[in-house]
Amino acid sequence: MRYLYLVLALFSSCKESEKNKISCLVSEWEGKEILFPAHSIFTIQGKDTVDFSFADVDYKVVTYIDSVGCTSCKLQLPRWKQFMHEVDSTMNDSIPFVFYFHPKDMKELRYITCRDVFIYPVCFDEKDDFNTLNHFPSEMTFQTFLLDKKNKVVAIGNPVHNPKVKEFYLQVLTRGKNTKAKVKRPVTAVAMSTESIDFGSFPQAEKQERKFMLTNTGKNLLVIYDVITSCGCTKVEFSKEGIRPGENTELTVIYEAEKAEHFSKTITVYCNTNNSPLRLKITGNAK
Incomplete structure (x- = not known):
């Protein structure tokens, strides 16, 4: 038990x-x-x-x-x-x-x-x-x-x-x-600039990049432990440095389509907040 x-x-x-x-x-x-x-x-x-x-x-x-x-x-x-x-x-x-x-x-x-x-x-x-x-x-x-x-x-x-x-x-x-x-860190609060990103239509061979932002709205240092994508064709670049209260950090989403298709994927961000993990939905149409 x-x-x-x-x-x-x-x-x-x-x-x-x-x-x-x-x-x-x-x-x-x-x-x-x-x-x-x-x-x-x-x-x-x-x-x-x-x-x-x-x-x-x-x-x-x-x-x-x-x-x-x-x-x-x-x-x-x-x-x-x-x-x-x-x-x-x-x-x-x-x-x-x-x-x-x-x-x-x-x-x-x-x-x-x-x-x-x-x-x-x-x-x-x-x-x-x-x-x-x-x-x-x-x-x-x-x-x-x-x-x-x-x-x-x-x-x-x-x-x-x-x-x-x-x-x-x-x-x-x-x-x-x-x-x-x-290691346990004190929790803080965070605001996401968006909860979804639409890549629109694009040629399947073209690598796509979009950005979104996290803002530390709490009183303690914000630390991103990990970012997990639901697909190997999606990668996220982010800083592992702590974000002070009132400051923000930019995360870059990179999508490289393996084939032509309409897609809907999820990005999961683990950090020291009560509402962790945070989830971002990405959609688009690779032609």
């Missing part, structure tokens, strides 16, 4: 109905054993087969990506690389990261892993055997697990899509010794 309360605290901004749903889901999966297919082939970028073993380790991080929706949006491979590096630099022991991807388009998946220079073992699970064994939740947020030595669920949640979940994973892995995750 202690773990359940901690997870619910990570999603404190959710509505009560969503909290109840999360509560039931976490109760179902906490302590549950994850089963692995008898014969899983792991490769580097879908080409070179590797001997990848994750047995007899105290902890492992396991993530499953289904074939529904935007593959690039779900993968977020650069953020996974960043998190894996952070775990490696924090831990004395190596923590295996186990990736099972159920591709709707094998060619696209190989392209994304090559584009993002993702040189870690991945199982391209074409028959979806991993999900068939376990029947994972349909929500992407709850398709990543921290497992113990017996493959039982210690924590659930995606650390690359939610920095609070990432901090929680690090706390569990370091047995509470991750001092970086313990």
